[in-house]
Amino acid sequence: MTRIRDLRRAGRWVLMRAMRVSMSARLIGVLLLAAPLGEVAPALALPAAYSGEAAAPSRSQARLNQRVFDRVWSEVRSSYYDPTLHGVDWNAARARFRPQALAALDERALYRTLNAMLDLLDDGHASASPPAAVRRQEAQFARRAVMGLVLMRGETPDDWTVERIRPGSPAEAAGIRLGWTLKAVDGRPWGPDVETPEGRPLQLVLTDEAGARHETTLTPRVMEAVQPFVADTSRPGVLVLRVEQFDKGLGPWMGGALEGLSPDVAVILDLRGNPGGRLWEAESVLTCFLPRNQAWATRTGRSGRAVVLRASGDCGDRRDPLANPVAVLVDQGSRSAAELTPAAIQEARRGVVVGEKTGGSVLIAQETNLPDGGRLTLSRADFVTAGGIRLEKRGVTPDIAAPRSVAQRRAGDDPTLEAAIAALRAEDRAAADRPIGL
Known part of the structure; x- marks a missing residue:
């Protein structure tokens, strides 16, 4: 974020050029924006922490909790991009949170403790993802069982809003609507540690904007894989390239989508709700639009290099950058690579950015596997644009503000896209009206 993506590959550091989106206590919903719910897994028994029983973890669980906590604490101390840890007393943090971690009864309690400690860094990328969230993320673009919901986390760990509903999914059939809040699944508050197995009915409790309660039952079922990149040619004179995240293969795919494109066709990159992904793929996308080898950013690691x-x-x-008119769509869910890309295009005056201000989650991070199958995302480098602008906690401000309300989304209206098309057409008319020197 930057990660650009929230979870790391098995057991190795992601390359320094891989960016990831993080799952901090504030931004954990970003992960689920890219990860629709539902995965084949055994049902979980309700732990004692949620059933009112007093309990303590087994010795083996306490030892595993200790290994996970110590790995997270040590990685931050030795590898965080700022060796001063923003002034945080990390030894004091260990004394405060380690006893809580060792006493955790389940994934939820352990990872809430880890993320509470990581929040001391005030870094949207520093986060720990529980094993269930890792499995969900890795199966994100696979054929699998889903409920069909995409959730965004709010201000608290139990506050989750329905951001998208997959067409034809169990969630759509159950009548769930955008903007509702998911309160509970089978009597337990939703969290990224919850599994949603295929074929087992789930009892959901949601509330709408007015606070009215809605109870429904749905059964996750297998659906075909969601495509991470989609080219939409349904509008005359416009090619819309929808990118769910900066996943492997995006650059070559985009090059192919632009191949042979008529010069009078406008290109729109839709990065709304995109949590980021691989730094290399962001660089590849920019190579499609900027002169080759043009500088677009600088990263600085722990060493200061x-x-x-x-x-x-x-x-x-x-081999040559596209010359067609370009617009980039962004919103508050655009993070990491989905911020770096519009910022570079905007700064190079190569295109117009339309939508809402982005999230401002733009450090360069890597991931580490944890002993229980979870993962730590940690910022390893700072980032500034070619113009010297630090986007972290600042975000990208669009050239044209064109927000999209929940009501408009429910109705299928897209004023952000329409504003981008209008801007590109106005630019094209203005270019045609300019006098030609002889």
Whole structure:
């Protein structure tokens, strides 16, 4: 975020050029924006922590909790991009949170403790993801059982809002609507540690905007894989490239989608709700639009060494940048690579950015596997644009403000997209009216 994506591959550091989106206590919903609910897994018994019984973890669980906590604490101390840890007394943090972690009865209690400690860094990328969330993320673009909900976390760990509903899914059939809040699944508050197994009915409790309670039962079922990249040619003279996240292969795919495009066709990159992904893929996307080797950002790691990032990625067979008019759509859910990309295009005056201000989650992070199957996302480098702007906690301000309300989304209206099309057409008319020097 930056990760650009919230979870790390098995047992190795992601390459320094891999960015990831993080799952801090504030931004944990970002992960689920990219990860619709539902996965084949055994049902979980309700732990004692939620059934009112007094209990303590088994010795083996306490030992595992200790290993997980100590790995997280040590990684922060030795590898965080700011060696001063923003002034946080990390030894005091260990004394405060370690006893809580060792006493945790389940994944939820352990990872809430870990993330409460990581929140001391005031860094949206520093986060720990429980094993269930890791499994869900890794199966994100696979054929699998789903409820069909995409959730965004709010101000508290139990506050989750329905951000999207997959067409044809059990959630749509159950009448769940955008903007509702998911309060409980089978009597337990929703969290990223909850499994949603195929074929087992789930009892959901939601509330609408007015606070009215809605109870429903739905059964996760297998649906075909969601495509991470989609090209939409349904509008005359416009190519809309919808990117769910900056996943492997995005650059070559985009190069192919732009191949042979007529010069009078406008290109719109839709990065709304995109949590980021791989830094290399962001660089590849920019290579499709900026002059090759043009500097677009600088990253600085723990050692203080600065590395200039250039448009030198993989845009398929393209050797020259696209000359067509370009717009980028963003919103509050656009993070990491989905902020770096519009910022670079905006700063280079290569296109217009339309929508809402982005989340401001733009450090370069890597992930580490944890002993229980969870993962730690940790910022390893700072980031500034080619113009020297630090986007962390600042975000990208669009050239044209065009927010999209929940009511408009429910109705299928898209004023953000329409504003981008209008801006590109106005720019095209203005170019046509300019006098030609002889």
